[in-house]
Amino acid sequence: VSSFGPSCKEAGSGFNADKGLFRSTACCPPPSKYVKEEDYVFPQPGETRIRQPLHSLSPEYIEKFRYGIQQMRDLPDDDPRSFKNQAKVHCAYCNGSYTQNGQQLQIHNSWLFFPFHRYYLYFFERILGHFVDDKTFGLPYWNWDNPDGMVIPNFVLEEKQSDTNPNPLYDLFREKKHIKPGVMIDLDFTGTDRIVGKYYSQKDVNDTTMNRQMMRNAFDAKSFFGGRYVAGSAPIANADNLVGAIEAGCHTAVHRWVGDSEKPNHEDMGNFYSAGYDPLFYLHHSNVDRMWTLWKDMEVVGHKEPEGEDWLNASYVFFDENQKPVRVYNRDCVNLDNLKYKYLHSSIDSWKDRKP
Template identity: 35%
Template sequence: MSASEPINFTFPDQNEPIRTRRPAHETGAEHMVKYERAITLMKALPRSDPRSFYQQANIHCAYCTGAYRQDGNPELNVQIHFSCWDVPEGMRLPLAFANASSPLYDSLRNPGHAPPRVVDLDYDRGVEKNYTDEEQIQHNLRVMYKQMISNAPLASLFHGQPYRAGEADKPSAGTVEIYPQNTMHTWTGDLSHLNVENMGVYYSAGRDPVFYPHHANIDRLWEVWRNTATGDRSHTIFTDPDWLDSSFLFYDEEARLVRITVRDVLNIEKLRYAYDDKVGIPWLNARPPLTPNVNNKVKGGLLEYVRFPLSLNVTVTTVLRRPSILEMPIEIENLEEVLVVEGIETDGTSIAKFDVFINAREHEKVEPSGRERAGTFVCLKHLVDNSARGEGVDTSKRVALNEILEDMGAKEDDIVTVTLVLRHENIRIRGLRIVHMVE
């Protein structure tokens, strides 16, 4: 076998003890010392070594996703994650990552967001909200509720739409990936740099040690979603073999090239790890209320339909007719009504962001976590390298409507109004439609 020929992943010995992945803000000094030591060793390796910190950082560009690093030395195999998104006591950058003498420190971060600053899961580049810590935490919990519950009743909404080889565009990404995962990148990156390096742009995000536990939290939220029911509907995963057999190549702790498939990572018990069961999920009880004194009824005085495609350089409000379910051959309770924002085009040279409001003519009165704000699209810069050349993105966004229409008392309405509010530039949209989805 040649040195470049990959070997297939094998599961750990099932008699090994299960390791616990702890939240970084509670993991303790002993574990953080080990984690710092592991990062130090990776940074000491030559750049040509596939296990080096430099090469691990480049994985983000290779797969446009996070790489969770485990060191092969059992003494340094410290597994942590950030639960800062959804646990009030952890909604700050852990102090260990803000220590300038630590290998976990990165000088290319927003200095105004150092601890004890509370994370803003709806952060707009350069725009600071004047909330108290308690207010910001409440908004964060409502954002998490919308992305984990309201907008994620189906696997194809939580994980994203199928993306098959040969397709030119990038179908709609999953709820948490778009927002607030991307928002956390821009919140962390250094605004004094044009591209908001390191965390705020794809090519350099993995250079910040905070990137790895940040993405480890994505894994944890996946597991939380799988074990959280939406109403009386349990959450399931895809069974499509194209997804289950999708493979990725990584180097292991012995610098061997290993092929691993999606199906290999679906059972964390077989991987011999678990998440700390002391980490709560308080956003389960953070269902956003309707905004007081905002009329969400659309009967009478209807707006005209807007012509697409269009450049989203001003706020756009239009009427959409809801599709009939009378001729659907499946049970109504299994259906999810979904707004599809089609053909979202960016040129990759700037952060792209817009908000989606349902039945909110007075959208400016709605708080970032308000019920009427049904969804948010966020896309980082897609630079080819650290130059100004961008790689355009052609994608879509899906917003689940069942719960929000129920809260508004609009389940029987024939139409809804959709308002798109631009937050950052360079976005073009080809169309809007409402569909029914079922899994």
């Protein structure tokens, strides 16, 4: 049995509650008018959503994106599509609100990481697309592996877009040292700011990090996706005790780099329970998901998804753009033609052949 039914209670783990919390740990979805979830029916045929690099969005696209996020922010708390409730979905699957067979669910640190987040973003993107009323609207990706995308664009950072208008892409709980105009991401960040020397730049560090985590240390399903995690395994550690190279590496580095180190749980991005409250989360994970497609497209022997029923049949429940609870399975997210979105090309030359 490897399907994860949502039996939710307001529980939680993985944060320092006694040191103060900046977000709610009540992460269960609001009561639904639907009694039970149904298997998701993929829309066919349909238009394809295009995910574009964050740093090259047109002003019109930025405006549309902001509008959609604002619409989600404005939804009432009993609407599962609200920005807040979407943030809670992440918390529920990560900080022990959801249990199955009495065991707390944790979709990180194992082979569930990539498929879970692919689906999470897929529904987030469809909700967004619903509110901007555009069937081709895709979630942008924070293209941190490309030199042009290593600095976060100002329109994501500024508190207000005008004197009277707040910026829906802004988040209050971010690292003040990093989240300001012109600072380059450190994809190898481990908690201490790097002093870049005169023989290498931050870009060099980022390029070698990408090469290591996409090529040298990610040569088969296990090293890329992470170890087996099935019903009955320990809640955090997976059976193989192996976290995928990207998840353990640049993915986590970006979370830590963005989260506020002055907050007890490094809210928002630095802890699972709060990460979804920062719009950067979705932009970050869009690029993480893109890594899966790039890795797969390399046509290197060994670059394949995990095999076997335990992985293929693992499933999650999300709310779709019509507030309906739906169940989705790993096996259906491998082929992007099924999900109807794709990534606009962005060069990977700076790290592809980079030697450490």
